[in-house]
Structure formats: C-alpha cells, structure tokens
Amino acid sequence: xxxxxxxxxxxxxxxxxxxxxxxxxxxxxxxxxxxxxxxxxxxxxxxxxxxxxxxxxxxxxxxxxxxxxxxxxxxxxxxxxxxxxxxxxxxxxxxxxxxxxxxxxxxxxxxxxxxxxxxxxxxxxxxxxxxxxxxxxxxxxxxxxxxxxxxxxxxxxxxxxxxxxxxxxxxxxxxxxxxxxxxxxxxxxxxxxxxxxxxxxxxxxxxxxxxxxxxxxxxxxxxxxxxxxxxxxxxxxxxxxxxxxxxxxxxxxxxxxxxxxxxxxxxxxxxxxxxxxxxxxxxxxxxxxxxxxxxxxxxxxxxxxxxxxxxxxxxxxxxxxxxxxxxxxxxxxxxxxxxxxxxxxxxxxxxxxxxxxxxxxxxxxxxxxxxxxxxxxxxxxxxxxxxxxxxxxxxxxxxxxxxxxxxxxxxxxxxxxxxxxxxxxxxxxxxxxxxxxxxxxxxxxxxxxxxxxxxxxxxxxxxxxxxxxxxxxxxxxxxxxxxxxxxxxxxxxxxxxxxxxxxxxxxxxxxxxxxxxxxxxxxxxxxxxxxxxxxxxxxxxxxxxxxxxxxxxxxxxxxxxxxxxxxxxxxxxxxxxxxxxxxxxxxxxxxxxxxxxxxxxxxxxxxxxxxxxxxxxxxxxxxxxxx
Amino acid sequence: xxxxxxxxxxxxxxxxxxxxxxxxxxxxxxxxxxxxxxxxxxxxxxxxxxxxxxxxxxxxxxxxxxxxxxxxxxxxxxxxxxxxxxxxxxxxxxxxxxxxxxxxxxxxxxxxxxxxxxxxxxxxxxxxxxxxxxxxxxxxxxxxxxxxxxx
Numbered sequence: 001x002x003x004x005x006x007x008x009x010x011x012x013x014x015x016x017x018x019x020x021x022x023x024x025x026x027x028x029x030x031x032x033x034x035x036x037x038x039x040x041x042x043x044x045x046x047x048x049x050x051x052x053x054x055x056x057x058x059x060x061x062x063x064x065x066x067x068x069x070x071x072x073x074x075x076x077x078x079x080x081x082x083x084x085x086x087x088x089x090x091x092x093x094x095x096x097x098x099x100x101x102x103x104x105x106x107x108x109x110x111x112x113x114x115x116x117x118x119x120x121x122x123x124x125x126x127x128x129x130x131x132x133x134x135x136x137x138x139x140x141x142x143x144x145x146x147x148x149x150x151x152x153x154x155x156x157x158x159x160x161x162x163x164x165x166x167x168x169x170x171x172x173x174x175x176x177x178x179x180x181x182x183x184x185x186x187x188x189x190x191x192x193x194x195x196x197x198x199x200x201x202x203x204x205x206x207x208x209x210x211x212x213x214x215x216x217x218x219x220x221x222x223x224x225x226x227x228x229x230x231x232x233x234x235x236x237x238x239x240x241x242x243x244x245x246x247x248x249x250x251x252x253x254x255x256x257x258x259x260x261x262x263x264x265x266x267x268x269x270x271x272x273x274x275x276x277x278x279x280x281x282x283x284x285x286x287x288x289x290x291x292x293x294x295x296x297x298x299x300x301x302x303x304x305x306x307x308x309x310x311x312x313x314x315x316x317x318x319x320x321x322x323x324x325x326x327x328x329x330x331x332x333x334x335x336x337x338x339x340x341x342x343x344x345x346x347x348x349x350x351x352x353x354x355x356x357x358x359x360x361x362x363x364x365x366x367x368x369x370x371x372x373x374x375x376x377x378x379x380x381x382x383x384x385x386x387x388x389x390x391x392x393x394x395x396x397x398x399x400x401x402x403x404x405x406x407x408x409x410x411x412x413x414x415x416x417x418x419x420x421x422x423x424x425x426x427x428x429x430x431x432x433x434x435x436x437x438x439x440x441x442x443x444x445x446x447x448x449x450x451x452x453x454x455x456x457x458x459x460x461x462x463x464x465x466x467x468x469x470x471x472x473x474x475x476x477x478x479x480x481x482x483x484x485x486x487x488x489x490x491x492x493x494x495x496x497x498x499x500x501x502x503x504x505x506x507x508x509x510x511x512x513x514x515x516x517x518x519x520x521x522x523x524x525x526x527x528x529x530x531x532x533x534x535x536x537x538x539x540x541x542x543x544x545x546x547x548x549x550x551x552x553x554x555x556x557x558x559x560x561x562x563x564x565x566x567x568x569x570x571x572x573x574x575x576x577x578x579x580x581x582x583x584x585x586x587x588x589x590x591x592x593x594x595x596x597x598x599x600x601x602x603x604x605x606x607x608x609x610x611x612x613x614x615x616x617x618x619x620x621x622x623x624x625x626x627x
Numbered sequence: 628x629x630x631x632x633x634x635x636x637x638x639x640x641x642x643x644x645x646x647x648x649x650x651x652x653x654x655x656x657x658x659x660x661x662x663x664x665x666x667x668x669x670x671x672x673x674x675x676x677x678x679x680x681x682x683x684x685x686x687x688x689x690x691x692x693x694x695x696x697x698x699x700x701x702x703x704x705x706x707x708x709x710x711x712x713x714x715x716x717x718x719x720x721x722x723x724x725x726x727x728x729x730x731x732x733x734x735x736x737x738x739x740x741x742x743x744x745x746x747x748x749x750x751x752x753x754x755x756x757x758x759x760x761x762x763x764x765x766x767x768x769x770x771x772x773x774x775x776x777x778x
Contacts, residue, residue, distance in 0.1 A: 156707065156716055156745015202745075227706060472703060477747050479706020479716070486710075486777075593718040597769055598777050600710025601719065 108583015222292025534560025558619020
C-alpha cells in the first residue's frame with residue numbers, strides 16, 4: 001500500500017507528463033519568454049530578475065553575464081552592465097596588469113573578446129584569426145589559433161579600417177564574420193571549423209565588420225559598404241548548419257525588406273507600401289546603402305530583434321530625392337520569420353552620413369510615471385532617443401552633445417527632425433560648420449547603462465565638418481561616395497567626452513572631457529559602481545559611476561577603440577579585459593598609409609586628428625587587469 | 628657569357644620600354660591598355676639599375692594636371708584614396724611610400740592592372756591617355772604643381 005505522500009508524488013509526475021505532452025515545444029518556449037525571469041539563465045549568467053538590484057532605476061529584460069561573456073555586448077539587450085562587484089570604487093586603485101598578449105595585427109581592435117568555460121576568444125582584425133587563450137595559463141601559448149584566410153580583396157573595400165567587432169558563442173561554437181562576407185562557426189574546444197557560409201560579395205564593395213547576435217538556434221549578421229553602393233541587409237543563418245534562412249534588405253520592394261501585413265510603424269511618414277522603392281529618386285535604392293554594421297539587440301519577452309541602419313547610398317543627397325527609406329532607421333523584427341513589426345526612420349533624406357547603427361539598449365523602466373518597455377538609442381546625430389520598443393513611438397529625443405546644430409529637435413507627433421535649413425547640403429555648395437560631423441556625436445563604439453545610477457555612460461564626440469556634395473558615378477567595386485568632407489574639432493576647447501546621461505531626467509550628470517580627441521572606446525558599467533573606458537591616446541580608466549571621478553588609469557601602448565569586458569577567472573576572481581590597438585575610421589589616421597597633409601583624406605577625418613600619429617602608434621594587444 | 632645575356636636582356640627591355648612610350652603616351656588614344664613593362668622588384672645581378680619605363684607626358688602640363696584632378700574625382704579614386712590623395716581605404720598617394728614602385732610606369736600599372744588588396748583594374752575601363760593624366764596628377768600631389776591643393 002502506497003503512502004498518501006507517495007501517491008501524491010506519482011499523481012504529480014503523471015500530471016507533469018500530461019502537461020509536457022499537451023503543450024507543444026514552441027508554446028513552452030513562449031511561456032518561457034513571457035516569464036523570462038523564471039527561466040533558468042545560461043551558465044555564467046544571472047537571470048534578469050537576479051541581476052536587477054533593489055531600488056533599481058530600471059529592470060533588465062534578458063540574462064546578464066555573471067562570470068562568462070558569450071554575446072558581443074555581454075547580454076542580448078546591449079546593456080554592457082556586469083553584476084560583478086569584486087572590483088569596487090574603494091579597491092580599484094589597486095588594479096594591476098595581470099597579462100598582455102599580442103595577436104600581431106596592428107589594426108583597429110574594435111569589439112571585445114568572449115570568455116566561455118575559462119577560455120578567452122579573440123577575433124583579430126583582417127585576416128580575422130580566432131585565438132583561444134587558456135585563462136588558467138595566461139603566460140603560456142595560445143590553446144589554438146584558427147586562421148580562416150579571407151580574400152584579401154576585401155581589405156581595399158573596407159571603408160574604415162579592417163576591423164572586426166567580435167564574435168558570439170552558442171552550443172559549443174564561436175561564430176563570427178570575416179571581412180570578405182563569410183560567416184564562420186568554429187568548435188570552441190578544438191578550433192576546427194564547423195561551417196562557413198558566404199553571405200556577400202567583396203568584389204561588389206561589400207564587407208563585414210559587425211558582430212553577430214545569436215538567439216536560440218539562429219545567427220543574425222549585418223553588412224558594411226555604405227560608401228561603395230552596397231545594399232544593407234540583415235542575414236539570418238541556422239546556428240547548426242550555417243544555412244541562410246532569410247535576408248532582410250534595408251530598401252527595395254517590401255518583399256525584399258520583409259515587410260508584410262504585420263508591419264505597423266508608429267508614424268504616418270513610415271506607413272505605406274514599397275517605401276523602400278518609392279522614396280528614392282533615380283532608382284538609387286539599388287545602390288542604397290543602409291548597411292548594418294553596428295549592434296543587434298533582442299527582447300525575449302516581446303520576441304523581437306532590434307537594429308539600426310546606416311547612411312543612404314551616395315553622400316550626395318541631390319542624387320536621391322525623397323526620404324530614402326529605410327536608411328537611417330531602427331527596425332524591430334520577428335527573429336524567426338524576419339518580418340518587420342515596426343520601423344522608424346530617424347533622419348529622412350540624410351544630408352550628413354549619420355548612420356544610426358548605434359546600440360539599442362533595452363530596459364524596462366518607469367517613464368513619466370508609467371512603466372514602459374524602452375529602447376534607448378544615443379544617436380549618431382547628437383540626440384538621445386527614448387522609444388517604446390513595442391510600438392516604435394518616440395518618447396523623447398534630447399540633444400546630448402551641445403554643439404549639435406543640423407536640427408533643433410524632433411517633433412514627437414510626426415517623428416520628424418526640425419532641420420536647420422542653413423545646414424542642408426547640396427551639390428556644388430560647401431556647407432560649413434555642420435555639427436556633429438559624419439563620424440557622429442557618438443560612433444559605433446557602444447555605451448553602457450547601470451541600474452544602480454540610472455545613467456547611460458556614453459562615449460561622445462565633439463567634431464564638426466564642412467560638407468560638399470559631389471555627383472558620383474556608380475562603378476561596382478569602387479567607392480560610390482559623392483562628397484568632399486573636412487572635419488575638425490567642435491567649439492568649446494574639447495573634442496570628446498565620456499558623458500553620464502541621466503536617462504530619466506534627460507540630462508548629463510557629469511562629463512570627463514578629452515581636450516584633443518573624440519572618445520572612441522566602448523564602455524563597461526559594473527555593480528562595483530566602477531565604469532571602464534579608454535581614450536585614443538591609450539589611457540584606460542576606471543571611473544566612479546556616480547561622480548565621474550577618475551579612480552585609476554593606466555597608459556596602454558596604443559589608442560583604445562575596443563570595448564572593455566569583465567569576467568570571473570578560474571581562481572574565482574573578477575578581471576577586466578580591453579584591447580589596445582588604434583584604428584577604425586578616425587583612429588586609422590594613426591596608420592602610416594594616411595597623410596596628414598590632406599585633411600580630406602580617410603573620408604574627411606584627417607582634419608580632426610592632428611597629432612594622433614605622435615601619441616598613438618598602431619597596436620595589437622589585449623590587456624587583462626585584476627586586483 | 629652571363630653578363631652578355633643580361634646586357635642583351637636589358638637592351639630588349641629598353642627597346643620594349645621605348646616602344647611602349649610611343650604607343651601609350653599619345654594624346655586622345657582610347658585603345659585598350661596593355662600594361663607597360665616596369666620591374667617593381669630589383670633586377671637580379673649586381674647593382675643593375677632598374678629601367679625607368681615610359682613617363683607621363685602631362686607631368687608639367689597644367690591643363691593635363693587639372694584634367695587628372697577631375698578624373699581622379701570622376702572615377703571615384705578620391706573615395707578610397709582620400710579627397711586629395713591622402714589615403715583611406717587605399718594607401719596615401721601624397722607620401723614617399725610606393726608599395727608597387729614609384730615610377731610613372733609603376734603607377735600606370737597599378738591603375739591599369741589593379742592590385743590584390745582591392746584596387747580595381749581600371750585598364751578595362753579608362754582610356755590610357757586618361758590614366759597618364761591621373762598618373763601626372765598623383766605625381767604632383769604635395770608639390771607646387773598640385774592643382775586644387777587641399778585647404
């Protein structure tokens with residue numbers, strides 16, 4: 001005779017099996033999404049609920065890295081926040097170099113390494129080697145080096161140095177993009193290639209520099225080449241096989257853009273059929289840019305991916321009359337089908353090359369007294385955007401770099417910028433004193449947020465430009481530029497700053513100004529109330545998240561354009577890692593292949609970078625710091 | 628014997644080079660481009676001077692230089708090599724460093740043949756007379772002869 005308790009257990013078991021059979025797996029997944037706080041986070045991660053501290057300024061929406069670092073931004077929501085708190089405002093002064101390692105490629109080291117199972121993975125700039133470092137043996141040889149040998153023709157097609165913004169990890173594989181438009185998956189243990197898929201053609205000017213995002217069983221990658229007449233696109237691949245599942249273009253007919261009946265843009269200006277063709281004069285959508293070389297975010301609750309698109313093809317606006325949809329836009333898409341849920345074009349008919357490929361940070365937060373699902377987008381164009389990420393409604397667009405003068409603000413009813421006519425650009429005219437420059441009030445290098453302070457730590461630029469639009473011929477594989485641009489430091493005696501932006505109160509709280517150069521590194525925020533970032537001169541800094549006091553700094557051999565990350569080592573201690581290797585668009589002026597005697601060189605950035613060759617040689621190192 | 632062979636080789640090269648100059652430097656010649664002979668690496672043997680190869684007839688021609696500047700923009704050269712040749716996606720043309728040789732013929736060949744790191748082979752598209760004008764413009768960069776210098 002079974003005891004009453006045993007009978008109860010059997011009944012429970014049977015009921016459990018019945019439910020398991022009754023609910024199909026995709027529905028179970030949806031239930032998990034609806035209550036992601038309850039779902040078990042991956043190994044080395046805290047759940048969103050666990051990571052959200054008491055009295056938090058906002059709530060996380062996806063698991064947060066607590067030991068490992070498996071996605072480019074750490075988490076899927078692009079917060080770049082770590083709940084690790086061994087390194088604090090009081091002990092960070094004792095931070096010291098634990099190890100350094102050169103990968104031998106003296107080009108721009110954007111992005112960040114990954115840490116999985118006590119192994120660090122580094123993707124180098126072209127030729128995009130993948131290096132595995134055993135964290136238990138930091139001074140020993142690399143575990144393995146995977147050399148993919150991409151096609152060197154891509155080197156001369158990459159607009160802004162041969163950078164790579166990092167890899168993502170899932171299911172025992174490291175996945176990343178090669179400059180020549182191949183996506184590779186490499187076995188994280190053996191270093192052997194699992195699959196390799198071509199998703200573009202370098203001979204037509206297309207390259208790949210962005211980091212993939214992996215969600216469940218799918219990989220998402222964008223492309224680069226907005227200065228070579230490339231059509232921007234997001235490609236979705238099957239994680240297991242590398243097979244291309246769908247492609248969503250940034251312009252062209254709705255079928256190319258993957259716009260269907262479920263597409264509901266918030267603003268009237270973004271509604272209507274085939275805007276990706278109709279809003280382009282001279283059929284220029286066929287070379288329409290809108291490339292996707294920044295960061296991709298994912299919200300597990302709404303089950304949507306988010307990303308921004310780059311400049312419309314050819315910088316001469318007169319050649320493409322119309323709003324040029326969907327360049328300079330933010331997209332929300334269904335991650336499975338790729339179909340767009342909503343989109344918002346930030347700047348119609350771009351005049352300035354303001355790619356809006358910046359990170360979209362997803363947080364849940366009270367906004368003007370109401371709980372909202374927010375998307376935060378510190379924009380290249382100098383305005384800080386707060387959107388409702390369910391609908392695409394703009395809740396705020398506030399200037400975050402003072403010199404911004406191309407528009408006075410945004411009309412939140414229409415979603416349109418209030419453009420300043422004097423600063424419009426046209427063929428044959430040289431428009432002077434446009435701020436920010438094409439490099440933006442902020443570049444692709446990502447910001448970080450902290451739920452403790454409610455601040456967004458933004459690496460900013462104060463650079464302005466003169467812009468002359470020029471008619472251009474499209475020749476496949478050559479530049480399709482259409483402008484002569486000269487940049488220079490903006491007013492106020494500084495050219496960059498780390499800005500702590502109070503998200504709720506829409507204003508800066510503190511800034512650390514850089515008198516000489518823009519701030520071109522990513523940012524990391526931690527639960528120890530320490531924020532990390534670097535400068536183009538090579539200073540790597542730890543800053544008090546609340547006050548902006550510099551608590552610790554060390555000069556690295558080359559300028560910093562990478563993103564700091566943090567992890568727990570095999571000894572249970574917290575470490576910080578950062579690349580030292582100048583490059584990227586503005587940083588490429590440090591290279592011997594660019595001459596200071598032409599301020600218009602490197603798409604106009606040379607004029608803003610006086611003295612960079614004297615302060616920062618090219619570099620190729622990663623540095624690891626600990627207490 | 629070996630010395631005589633090298634001398635003979637040089638004579639043949641010199642002849643070929645002179646021939647090329649006559650053919651390629653003709654104004655208005657829009658025939659397809661045959662790359663000119665120009666050694667980029669050193670000639671094997673002891674202290675052998677490299678042949679100079681054909682030169683651009685527009686080096687000191689203000690009109691040709693201005694036309695070279697126009698073509699440099701028209702064919703999108705400036706998009707990769709910088710507004711005034713200072714570099715970008717492609718290397719600077721304003722400095723003293725020449726990856727594939729510094730002579731007019733070397734530069735002509737780089738334009739006509741393209742290069743493995745992304746430089747397109749423009750010889751398939753640009754008349755050779757225009758290539759010589761672009762060569763002259765490139766050679767004028769950062770000199771007093773440079774038309775429309777950066778300001």
